[in-house]
Amino acid sequence: MSKPIDEKILKACINKDPKAQEAFYQYYSSSMYGICLRYSSQVEDAQDVLQEGFLKVFEKLSQFEGKGKLEAWLRQVFVRTALEHYRSNKLHLNLTGIEEIEEIGNEDFSMATLGQQEILQIMNQMAIGYKTILNLYAVEGYAHAEIAELLGISEGTSKSQLARARQQFKSIWFAKQGYKHGNN
Amino acid sequence: METTKHPLDSLLKEQLGNYSPEVPANLYPKIKSNLAAQQSGSVISKAAVIFKNASIVLKSSIIFSLTVPAIAAYFMLQNKQVDSNPGIVLEPSKASISEAVTLPEPMSSLTPKKAILPKIKPQNIKKAVAAEPVQTTQFQAEIGNKLESTSEQKVVQPVFKAQEITEKETPIAEPLETKSTWNGIEQTIETKSTEQLVIPNAFSPNSDGINDEFEINLSATLFYRLRIYHLNGTLLFETDKPSHHWKGTLQESGIQVENGSYRYILEYQLKEQPKPSMAAGYIYLNR
Known part of the structure; x- marks a missing residue:
């Protein structure tokens, strides 16, 4: 800093x-x-x-x-x-309740190749609710309890939304990869 | 759930924790004028605080010693912004400020102060006028009874008319209600028989000047939100300004999306509508 x-x-x-x-x-x-x-x-x-x-x-x-x-x-x-x-x-946060979240295995991804601009592009394509959670938890380092209070949601929702947010991040990233190496 | 550090979290923290993009140079003037308006309102309380303080002389000397270098820094910045790309200003500006503070240079005259004052004054006048529209209209009405129209009246009249229109806002026609389901969510779509909302179903953003933007003919809206989604559900574009059209690119990054169909969801409320309406459909993009 x-x-x-x-x-x-x-x-x-x-x-x-x-x-x-x-x-x-x-x-x-x-x-x-x-x-x-x-x-x-x-x-x-x-x-x-x-x-x-x-x-x-x-x-x-x-x-x-x-x-x-x-x-x-x-x-x-x-x-x-x-x-x-x-x-x-915004009209609504688009946050749904607690559901079983299936985590994608992390070991398959080598995300060290992602640069700042690439990450920002992916984040900009994410749903704003997911982007917010990911920002709060990963970048700002807030705990789920704090996020829950900030967003007016339950702690469980915060956790499940975070897992979904990570999934969305990955799927957008993969889609981008596919686009890059595809037949275009 | 586990609290172990996810690799994605570490990556985001590392890459975005210190994300410091260029700030457009035109943002500070707005903040400055808002601050000036705030300050003029709190002059009395500020004066009280200063008088309570025993160290008036000391404080004011600090302020003075700061003002001169700060003015110098301000002008140095301005010169740089004119000369070079405003985007590159940020890093040098940090350096120039700290230098200017530690090494006060008597090179700047007091003329910059003159440049500050006029900026504040017009602000205050504008605020005062905007804050009392009722008084001006009453004044206009009194004159209207006694005198012929003057140039002053012509200036005031539009304000009065605008108020009349907003008061008359009442739903005229019976809304037609239709229900539709999308993704299992039931939506009530209200359409006015008098309203002509035209949403195109295709556009060609190839910069030929013809149909390059996804344009919706709404202007006088109380509320407006257009979202464009990829068919996989990813939000590509979102706006709350009717004048802000989609050009077939990803928001912010500006990357062009591929030809194909995209889902749009439009939420809007026209002035005569009591409730917001929603329209959704597909837009075909072909360059």
């Missing part, structure tokens, strides 16, 4: 100094935009979330008080903002 922003800038941001706020934005916008994009199905949504998130951050920065890492706090704010945005814009 990059080193935290200069404390002077942080203090000036708490005092709502416009120039410090802009410097703060320039410093963190790129990594926060990454989060926004990962949780959105459209670029426009991600940009809305980015703006919403920074307004929230500047408003609540004085409450942060140096508890824990600033970047971790920022990431949390942006993830929550993205989820809120998503909830208010």
